[in-house]
Amino acid sequence: MNHEMTMGNKERIFAALDAFKIEVPSWGFANTGTRFGKFLQPAAATTIEQKFADAAEVNRLTGAAPTIALHVLWDLPNGLKDVAGIQGLVKQHGIGAGSINPNLFQSQEYKYGSICNPSAEIRGKACQHLLESVEIQKALGSTDLSMWVSDGSNYPGTQSMRRRIEWMEEILGKTHDALGEGQRMLVEYKPFEPAFYHTDIADWGMALELARRAGPKAKVLVDTGHHYQGTNIEQIVAWLLHLDALGGFHFNDRKYADDDLTLGSIDPYQVFRIFHEILSSPVEKTAGVAFMIDQSHNMKGKLEAMVQTVVTAQELYAKAALVDQEQLAGLQDGCRLVEAEECFRGAFWTDVRPVVKEWRTARGLTADPLDSLRTGRYLEEITRERAAANAGSGSSYA
Numbered sequence: 001m002n003h004e005m006t007m008g009n010k011e012r013i014f015a016a017l018d019a020f021k022i023e024v025p026s027w028g029f030a031n032t033g034t035r036f037g038k039f040l041q042p043a044a045a046t047t048i049e050q051k052f053a054d055a056a057e058v059n060r061l062t063g064a065a066p067t068i069a070l071h072v073l074w075d076l077p078n079g080l081k082d083v084a085g086i087q088g089l090v091k092q093h094g095i096g097a098g099s100i101n102p103n104l105f106q107s108q109e110y111k112y113g114s115i116c117n118p119s120a121e122i123r124g125k126a127c128q129h130l131l132e133s134v135e136i137q138k139a140l141g142s143t144d145l146s147m148w149v150s151d152g153s154n155y156p157g158t159q160s161m162r163r164r165i166e167w168m169e170e171i172l173g174k175t176h177d178a179l180g181e182g183q184r185m186l187v188e189y190k191p192f193e194p195a196f197y198h199t200d201i202a203d204w205g206m207a208l209e210l211a212r213r214a215g216p217k218a219k220v221l222v223d224t225g226h227h228y229q230g231t232n233i234e235q236i237v238a239w240l241l242h243l244d245a246l247g248g249f250h251f252n253d254r255k256y257a258d259d260d261l262t263l264g265s266i267d268p269y270q271v272f273r274i275f276h277e278i279l280s281s282p283v284e285k286t287a288g289v290a291f292m293i294d295q296s297h298n299m300k301g302k303l304e305a306m307v308q309t310v311v312t313a314q315e316l317y318a319k320a321a322l323v324d325q326e327q328l329a330g331l332q333d334g335c336r337l338v339e340a341e342e343c344f345r346g347a348f349w350t351d352v353r354p355v356v357k358e359w360r361t362a363r364g365l366t367a368d369p370l371d372s373l374r375t376g377r378y379l380e381e382i383t384r385e386r387a388a389a390n391a392g393s394g395s396s397y398a
């Protein structure tokens, strides 16, 4: 149970950090809020150009966030026509277009659902939006179509859960069949909110079955905030890895529901346990698993929160890399419970921050990203440049 920073441990951490990439969400840089109100921030991004610039700054500071997730409605309001502009930003900032997120929840027509709406016309509209999103995905060379379906109902008896499954299957199948070579569709699940009686894709079982029926390019997306209290998320991860069905993660933390708090702020041990499942699986099972952040901070500074999140993710990943897999397997097989637990727990309790700093310096990065953000000029400049625009905005989520 030696978690001292031996040469071997250091090498393991360096190798893990070299491979670790996490995607930032464009909406994480914009003014967002709760359903009660929104507190505007002078430095928040109000344009897609600013979101790309912010993502580039996070990547410059951390070296681990080379792509930005895009939201079709907020970032490409004119659909395919906006692709050229995005391509220019990709080139300008050296930040890749990450997952493409269709919007199936904001249009007035989606009041009773999008791909599960009883109206064939509205389902058709939702399907068209998904197919256009796939075209955007192709044009931008993006790997993942990240689907969150907010459909559901608020009162028992008011909708047929069974017929809605059929409607959903049909459209997910069509969307899947439109995907190009090497492209995937990620199916996200969530137990409740915005619907409070039933949600059409409420858990990983439903998401898994829908993905399977859609086809081989469909995988499950695990948003860490989308579970009931006490759910063993790492076990879900283990199952999805076993079934070759894990597409990726939306990382955030929560205390009560889908709180979108900073990764690891409430329960860092859980993130460690999830990373352990990834790092203890064969590489061929985990190579395609996408790490993405899905957070929108209402009170913390946008950039500060994003850098803090990436840094936290790196630290927890480094801790998980410290688990001696071979030793742990031996202890597990021998049912040496306390020793196994100590081997596992010991990695979590090891302070990896000095080694992570060393890694940053060795890779030509700043040793302390948060401090560099605070003392650097970027934040000061955007605060000055964007203050006027932010004083007047506040109605749109993006």
Ligand SMILES: [Mn+2]
Pocket (backbone or CB within 6 Å): 148, 188, 223, 250, 294
């Ligand atoms: Mn999510």
